[in-house]
Amino acid sequence: MNILIIGPPGVGKGTQAKLIKDTLGLIHLSTGELLRKEIKTKSKVGIISKRFIDKGEFIPDDIMLEIINNTITRHNCLKGYLFDGFPRTLPQAEGLDMILNKYNCNINAAINLTASIEELKIRLLKRSNQGNRSDDLPSIIDKRQKIYWIQTAPILKYYKAKNLLKEVDGLGSIKHVNKRILNIFNSND
Ligand code: AMP
Numbered sequence: 001m002n003i004l005i006i007g008p009p010g011v012g013k014g015t016q017a018k019l020i021k022d023t024l025g026l027i028h029l030s031t032g033e034l035l036r037k038e039i040k041t042k043s044k045v046g047i048i049s050k051r052f053i054d055k056g057e058f059i060p061d062d063i064m065l066e067i068i069n070n071t072i073t074r075h076n077c078l079k080g081y082l083f084d085g086f087p088r089t090l091p092q093a094e095g096l097d098m099i100l101n102k103y104n105c106n107i108n109a110a111i112n113l114t115a116s117i118e119e120l121k122i123r124l125l126k127r128s129n130q131g132n133r134s135d136d137l138p139s140i141i142d143k144r145q146k147i148y149w150i151q152t153a154p155i156l157k158y159y160k161a162k163n164l165l166k167e168v169d170g171l172g173s174i175k176h177v178n179k180r181i182l183n184i185f186n187s188n189d
Contacts, residue, residue: 001026001080002105004087006155007113008148009141010120010127011170012177016113017084019178024185026082029071031064033084036133056140058088058151065095077105093155110159111181113170117145 003026005013014030021028035053038046045067052059068086077100087093100106115123121141128136135144159165166184170177 001108002077002083002100003080004083004107004110004159005113006110006152006159007170008115008120008152009144010124011113011115012123012174013084013113015174016170016177016181017082019174020181021082023182024080024082026080027076028082028084029086030084031067031086031088034067034071035059050134054134056135056143056147058147061089061091061095064088064092065099068092068096069099072099072103074103077103087155088152090154090158093158107159107162107164109166109184110156110164111166111168111184112156112159113168113177115170119171120145 001024003024005017007013014032017028017030020026035046035049039050039053040046045063048063049059058064064086072081083096087096097107124136124141125138127133128138128141130136156165168177168180168184
């Protein structure tokens, strides 16, 4: 089983991914975390990525697809990935399908976590006060939300057309949202 977790910045993708990966026996692949590690080690990809991340912009699709292509292995694809923060654009979604096809794998569900823009801003401002991330600056929060709606939201249609989209309300406690997500996989439909 390969699953995606999609949603705007601050909706709780990373938090929920960490909670469900073990329950569902999946390998958590967060492109944001992967890029932040590259930045820390000052690798070539890290140096390029930092320029985009600090401005709240996306890393170009060809770079992201190369990273994903180099990261995904046949063995782990058969075991199952939980993709968190990838794909973020339509070309990435199409590219991911092609990469998975190479290994006879496919996406089984795309979870769309939702929350109101007001709630997202409150959460991101809180995260910004913790000072862990260079892209959580108040000046960049609005830009990241806008970019999500322009560049990422179109992938929702892509997965809906494939009958893979699962809408989950991301409001409420972490525990409640977690239960809502797991319910998708416990139901028989
Ligand atoms: P995240 O931790 O998922 O919020 O990602 C942090 C930042 O990393 C994003 O705002 C982008 O700048 C970059 N990033 C992560 N995943 C992708 C992706 N799939 N495509 C382009 N940029 C990405």
